Amino acid sequence: MTVHTAEYIRYRIPEDRSAEFLAAYTRAAPYLAASPHCVDYELSRCEEDFEHYILRITWTSTEDHLEGFRTSDLFPAFFAEIGPYVENIDEMRHYRPTAVHGPGSAVPSLYDWAGGAEAFSRLTDAFYARVVKDDRLAPLFEGLAPEHAEHVALWLAEVFGGPKTYSATQGGHGHMVAKHLGRHITEPQRRRWVNLIQDAADEAGLPTDAEFRSAFLAYVEWGTRLALYFSGPDAKPPAEQPVPKWNWGAAPPYQG
Structure with missing residues (x-):
């Protein structure tokens, strides 16, 4: 099973710069989306303190981010938009999921x-x-x-x-x-x-x-x-695996 990496970037943006910050990321987003190493991304704003933002980018791997996207032709244009806000970063780290996860009850199975x-x-x-x-x-x-x-x-x-x-x-x-x-x-x-x-x-x-x-x-x-x-003549039984789990609009990756 493929395990992706989530990069979290925490910003503290003064209120008087928030509009330009959001505009910059709106312009930068297409460069992220165009990268074959980017799975998805989301910029969130804190409800309790409007100066705090968190950008989550899911990468195919940390190496693909650092050695793929950052060395690609897409990165200079991306960084040109968000570069002015690097000084406002409180944290920029990569995280991998642990075994602690599961669905909640808000959405029925x-x-x-x-x-x-x-x-x-x-x-x-x-x-x-x-x-x-x-x-x-x-x-x-x-x-x-x-x-x-x-x-x-x-x-x-x-x-x-x-x-x-x-x-x-x-x-x-x-x-x-x-x-x-x-x-x-x-x-x-x-x-x-x-x-x-x-x-x-x-x-x-x-x-x-x-x-x-x-x-x-x-x-x-x-x-x-x-x-x-x-059922075919050349098939080899797969390694023992748990029963696949299906959800709304999602397919589990198959590993032979």
Whole structure:
């Protein structure tokens, strides 16, 4: 998994210079955005003391910032805009994330938004009822174990932010991948899988808002394309990994 570096620059800008400071960074921002080493950036102003600003720039790495952006053709134009405010910097350091992180409750997980465990059970019941009748997919699932739909419901629930029941009872990502090794899935079969689970989502009453369905479909596309690859003759099982976590508009990086 790629770990980026966050650079924090803390400014103290006198009130009478705040407008010109913001204007300078507005002009400088396109040079940041154009750098292949810049992931994102944000300039924030303190609500309690308007003279304090924090600029956060996420870099692909500290080295990419110092040896990439600062030596690039973009840096002189960027620095020409913000150079007059270097004397106002209180701190300029790079930070890497620690293991202490996690989502809050202000934004519901995809699992909660979908309706929890019951929604994913309805989804897989509706889906596999279609699968066993489908001329393209039925051969792949011949001899389907009675508990298969339940296990997939637990998998999807965990992927979308629900309880880690699949991990506790079945295993991690490697366990799911192993079920596809040597299955020789075809692209038409993968595409039919994608279409049928969307139909099943409608039948199961999963939310139809664009934000949820785009995240739902993004995982379905991601997951089925991995399944297609790992079912092929030249695929090698990946290292053991945890169940991927999916969120609103975000995809976890895959590491083989």
